Amino acid sequence: MIKLASRLNTIVESNTLRMAKLSRELQAQGKDVINLSLGEPDFQTPQHIKDAAKKAIDDGYTFYTPVVGYLDLRQAISKKFEIDNGLYYTPEQIVVSTGAKQSIINVLLSILNVGDEVIIPTPFWVSYSEMVKIAEGVPVYVHSNVTQDYKPTVAQLEAAITSKTKAFIFSSPCNPTGSVFSKEELFEIAKMFEKYPEIIIIADEIYEHINFIGKHESIGQFNFIKDRVVTVNGMSKGFAMTGWRLGYIGAPKEIAQACEKLQGQFTSGTNSIAQRAALFALQSDLKPTIEMANAFHRRRDLVIKLLKEIEGLKLNIPEGAFYVFPDVSSYFGKSDGTTTINNCEDLCMYILHNANVSIVGGDSFGAPECVRFSYATSDEKLTEAISRIKNALQHLK
Ligand code: PMP
Ligand code: GLU
Secondary structure, three states, X not given: OOOOOOXXXXXOOOHHHXXXXXXXXXXXXXXXXXXXXXXXXXXXXXXXXXXXXHHHHHOOOOOOOXXXXXXXXXXXXXXHHHHHHOOOOOHHHEEEEOOHHHHHHHHHXXXXXXXXXXXXXXXXXXXXXXXXXXXXXXXXXXXXXXXXXXXXXXXXXXXXXXXXXXXXXXXXXXXXXXXXXXXXXXXXXXXXXXXXXXXXXXXEOOOOOOEOOOOOOOHHHOOOOHXXXXXXEEOOOOOOOHHHOOEEXXXXXXXXXXXXXXXXXXXXXXXXXXXXXXXXXXXXXXXXXXXXXXXXXXHHHHHHHHHHOOOOOEOXXXXXXXXXXXXXXXXXXXXXXXXEOOOHHHHHHHHXXXXXXXXXXXXXXXXXXXXXXXXXXXXXXXXXHHHHHHHHHHOOO
């Protein structure tokens, strides 16, 4: 028998990827499953970016790349941070990685010692907690619920700080809630952290472009904390480039250098073709990105309208990303005569088997009273999926 490392016992499988895998398996068996579990734009990568990648191959970009990424790409990211976000990271402070996922684990592995605490507001993206554990840190959750638009108060965050707190990580726009922090809210959070100069702030801005309320705001824009803000971003969401695997950070120089050292032993530089395509994407017109964001906005309105017609769901109005995260706890304890729903996982399985729609339970996002719908799919599929769910839920009494 093969004995695995005990590290595996401390972490759980990514629930988003597990549900996506399950719905693919059911689809392969011929079941008409509508997949609302995976957070991935349903759009193709814009043609001009694909063309840039093809050209990169023909131009000979086929060799190992510098561990931190090509200099011209890091220059373009540095400029993007400045122009779009009011952030000042020199190219030496930028590290390009194989997806924002790798960017985040690089940072956590670079800063955490055993037992160091990381404050994570819940609901949070599934991988934050597990990555902290992989780095032998301790996730410290700060709970907020639908009535707070899933945003913790500054007082709640401050109450979670201890002498062991090393970092604070959050996403805005948020996966899974779609909540967006305003400039004023970020300023208040930053002001509080100003009192704790040891704490590193990790701002995950991967949904920057999918924002329905206007300008995206970054916490690193405030001068009094900017020297300890790591800003995470990438190409997956805003440019429909999930499969290309390209993420990046702007970070204090020491952290960027640590990430280079780690990444140099793990994966080396990011794929050369993806880097050339990303450079081209960042330097070209954002029209396709804006069109995709507009489509997500329209779908958000559609999904909210349809979900409001289902009894017993408590909703916030997501202002960004492409998720809805209703509180479904009013269904707990109900039964259709055969199946009793005891928790969000039971409800997801009930919906999967009775409505042929795959969604994700909120427990892995730190909110066991909720479920997550990804609305990154067509209007027709969304309308059909929610109608099926409505029918299935009507049988629960
Ligand atoms: N952060 C958040 C909040 C996400 O939803 C995702 C999506 N997987 C990532 C980071 C990682 O993105 P990627 O690795 O595709 O760049
Ligand atoms: N971020 C996406 C999601 O939340 C992709 C899946 C993943 O990487 O976990 O569904």
